[in-house]
Amino acid sequence: MPRKSTTRTVTTASAVALLAAASLTTAVGAQARGPKLLTAAPLATWQTNGIVWSVEYARGVVYVGGTFDRVRPPGAEPGEKETARKNFAAFDAATGRLLPCAHSFTRGAATVRALKASPDGKVLYVGGSFGRVDGSGVASAVALDTATCSVRRDFRPAVTATVRAIETTGGTVYLGGDFTVVNGKPRKHLASFTRKGRLLPFRADIDGPVHAVLAAPDHGKVLVGGDFQNVNGRTERALVAVHPQNGSTVTSFPEWLPPRASVKSLARGGTRFYLGAEGRGTGIFDGRIAGRLSDGKMLWKDFCLGATQAVVVHGNVLYSASHSHYCGRTPGGFPDGPRRNFLAQSVDDKRLLHWFPDTDDGLGEGVGPRTLVMAGRTLWAGGEFTTVNGRAQQSLTRFGTGPRNKAPEAVPRLSGTSSRAGKVTLTWRAAWDRDDAELTYLIYRDGRLVASPKQRSVEWHRPEMRYTDSVARGSRHRYAIAVTDGKNTTPRSKPLQVTAVAAKRPTGAR
DSSP: OOOOOOOOOOOOHHHHHHHHHHHHHHHHHHHHHSOOOOOSSBOOOOEESSEEEEEEEETTEEEEEEEOSEEEOTTOOTTSSOEEOSSEEEEETTTOOBOSOOOOEESSSOEEEEEEEOTTSSEEEEEEEOSEETTEEOBSEEEEETTTTEEOSSOOOBBSSOEEEEEEOSSEEEEEESOSEETTEEOOSEEEEETTOOBOSOOOOBSSOEEEEEEEGGGTEEEEEESOSEETTEEOOSEEEEOTTTOOEEEOOTTSSOTTEEEEEEEEETTEEEEEEEEOSSSOOOSEEEEETTTOOEEEEOOOBSOEEEEEEETTEEEEEEEEOBOTTSTTOOOSOSOEEEEEEETTTOOBOSOOOOBOOOSTTSOOEEEEEEETTEEEEEESOSEETTEEOOSEEEEOSOOOOOOOBOOOOOEEEEEEBTEEEEEEEOOBOSSOSEEEEEEEETTEEEEOOEEEOBTTBOOEEEEEEEOOTTOEEEEEEEEEOSSOBOOOOOOEEEEOBOOOOOTTOO
16 A cells, blocks of 8 residues: 555653663563574575565475566666566575576566465465466466476466465465456455366455455364455454355454554464554554464454564564554564564564564555565565665565674764773763674773673664773773674774873872
8 A cells, every 4th residue: 555644653752761771671581582583684685676566485496476577686786687577586495596487477467466385385376467477368366386387277267356365275275356256256355266276166255355365274264354344244354264165254353453454464373373464544553463263362462553564473483574663562662763674573472572674665655575485494575675774675585594694783983081090981872783682892902802791772772881991090092892793793993092090199299
């Protein structure tokens, strides 16, 4: 949706300071005992010249769909070293290398909006708004054999409008989106097929677009999220669970979401499910909710502002793509300020963890990242951004398990005074790091390390720090400081010269 104007929280200076200190304590405490996170330093990744709407992983390959016609290598500027790829591309999941698997999705407002692999990874289902794949006529949905990258002949439904979500159990394929007719028969925004493309009698009467589908056949339900208000004749705001075979409502979620919210993403972690939402206007809900699959009970809900476009679970962490600018009501959260486009939370209690890679708003609607997928132990993210962590990188990036290869942000600026004989007091503002809460400050006197104090910090709360050095009275010294996260160290600061106070002359001395 177009960029919206959200209500921004107004607080007094003292309240902001208290909030920052409390958030810092909670966040770093959680980090110390919490799950291991991915590194916030991006891996070298190919780029597209347009928007990436969907990414999917199957059998060692990451597939990318969107609205673009060329891709280029890591580090290349727009227009440099480009390779033609029309709205679809494939990459080696381990190395990031561009693969020859390529199909051209064209005709009409051609775009690929949804990708989903079968549970065994042998089939990739592709949905969006397109009328041709290569030279063949299709209608917004097809399937590929992943072993050969060939278009299957059996799965070619006639879908009358954009497909925005795909889910499959292996035996059944669900499509969700803007459509109301499939294969000439009424199917309001949700339809199901056999894996060979036969339309099933499954029907759910949904009054608005579907953006996310999550099948949980072991719990006898299919979760559906989107921009709707009524399902099967009853009020069901943006989220419902329907029967896998007939589409009847099996679980409702009353009061979970306000009238102007829509569900953009659904993800499963064990016996739980997680959703990411986007709101419009006042009284919005833009955050994430965790629920229990068995009975639909809400387990937690955060209240960050800034629409959540995608969620994915990995290693007891819920990673999300959003443009959150306020998370003050969430443990470990931050006050109103700049957008933070990637977040990590504990799956158990919604605490924000110390993981803050970032993008710009980018092209199109200006919301940054839009889609996430885990490929083994690597998180791939796509969207409409043009920078990652302040460096040029368009529409596609990825984060691994390490080693962490990025030094903390900013070298502190030292100030120094001497008000007591033989004592030099140095002061500086704490730095911060995107994936390490506690940093070590290396203090050098005349080129020799003399102290290494530690401090916890986050970007929005960087405490003032102090160190007092004992030296000979009246001596002059050059001080410098560097910061390390334990593996990566910044360059030393520009030297600061300080002369220690000499001893005071006794009263009456000549």
